[in-house]
Amino acid sequence: MTVLVLVVDDEPDVAPLFRQQFRRDLRAGRFDMAFATSAAEALSVIEDAQDRDIILLLSDINMPGMSGLEMLPKVKAARPDLPVLMITAYGDAETLRRALTEGAEGLLPKPIDFALLRSEVERRLTGAEQRA
Secondary structure, eight states, rough: OOOEEEEEEOOTTTTHHHHTTEEEEEEESSSEEEEEESSSHHHHEEEEEEEEEEEEEEESSSSSSHHHHHHHHHHHHOOOOEEEEEEEEEOOOOHHHHHHHHHHHEEEESOHHHHHHHHHHHHHHHHHHHOO
């Protein structure tokens, strides 16, 4: 089974940035990364990835159309056990409360601390390996 990290953000520079930060892991085949530029596209990736172990979904909150917070209950309905971290430049208490209420595990502030994110991904990879 292929292990996947799904990143949802409408900013065009996100995919190259994440690929650069995780280039060694991606080259080594430890996991794949998929990128969606909208909530609707992310939901489609999740629906089409039934044979893949998505170990983490990272989603921007502020996106045109459906926001990350609006997408969150739909993600949880499709895959209740999928861990979700929301990414935001506006990490106020109300946003955190709403994200946690909708099923997110937490917020990552922008700019992203890739050392912290790497530890989150490592933790998920270890869990996936133990389940396999």
